[in-house]
Amino acid sequence: MATNPIRVGSGSEKMKLKSLLLRYYPPGIMLEYEKSGELKTKSIDLLDLHPSTDVNALVEEIQRAEPLITASRSDQVKLLIRRLQEKLGQHSNHKFSLFKVLRAHILPLTNVALNKSGSCFITGSYDRTCKVWNTASGEELLTLDGHRNVVYAIAFNNPYGDKIATGSFDKTCKLWNAETGACYHTFRGHTAEIVCLSFNPQSTLVATGSMDTTSKLWDIQNGEEVFTLTGHSAEIISLSFNTLGDRIITGSFDHTAVVWDTETGRKVYTVIGHCAEISTAMFNWDCSMVLTGSMDKTCMLWDATNGKCIATFTGHDDEILDCCFDYTGKLIATASADGPPPDDQL
Known part of the structure; x- marks a missing residue:
């Protein structure tokens, strides 16, 4: 957490940094600051962060874009980013098993x-x-x-x-x-x-x-x-x-x-x-893109600023029932009524 507040701006627009918070998912840093006596928050999204990212260069870039992050805070921000990198670099083979079955309701x-x-x-x-x-x-x-x-x-x-x-x-x-x-x-x-x-x-x-x-x-x-x-x-x-x-x-x-x-x-x-x-x-x-799934068996990607189509994803043989982005917005998952692929495609 931050200890010595940073003040930027002047008069009624003074901003005072209160704390820095690490956000693991999606990767980023949350800033808690005071402006005109009111506590506010903003986020620095690090969706493109990779274990090999040059932290020093990244922090310099953040400082240029965010006045609340001054030179006196650079070491603290670097520490937080390295903790994020360490988390991103952890590769584990997750194994899933049935944990519990609840008879929740008398009807479906x-x-x-x-x-x-x-x-x-x-x-x-x-x-x-x-x-x-x-x-x-x-x-x-x-x-x-x-x-x-x-x-x-x-x-x-x-x-x-x-x-x-x-x-x-x-x-x-x-x-x-x-x-x-x-x-x-x-x-x-x-x-x-x-x-x-x-x-x-x-x-x-x-x-x-x-x-x-x-x-x-x-x-x-x-x-x-x-x-x-x-x-x-x-x-x-x-x-x-x-x-x-x-x-x-x-x-x-x-x-x-x-x-x-x-x-x-x-x-x-x-x-x-x-x-x-x-x-x-x-x-x-x-907030840069929109994703839609449809009963027409396709999923479409749109530019969120103007609503223009960027791409159409085809391949399912039946209705698309659901779809989603991963947290970076680089991958898309789709769920369809066409069931599992044939054994030779697994």
């Missing part, structure tokens, strides 16, 4: 989600409840009861993990205290089933996507609707905030995905290119 499960540390997880079910579990012991910690239909979409407000959102076929979303199970708010306004939801990274908003073709943004603090995002002509089945929280993308059965401005609720652009329903839509870590 719809979804599972972990908190950031993995210490607990939640399950949604056709039995109209969401349950909170201790990962290590398998102990049931809470039952979140109150929905009148299937609990289909669930999420922790990671990285904080102190709140849970549940979306239901009863057309409502509920916000819960993850420790006590108390319900803070019930968000009402959709006219059809809620099938996807997400917190923004700052944990100030919850977004819900519905079969009514709209997505809504809700204020966590007061429980009020902030915006209704309208423009899709069919069901919204996927949504995701970018890591800055200033954009959200929605994927729809109308074959398109739309990027929206979360500050105004206005459409930024629509990505058009798929010829069947969208199954997944998401941003990469540095």
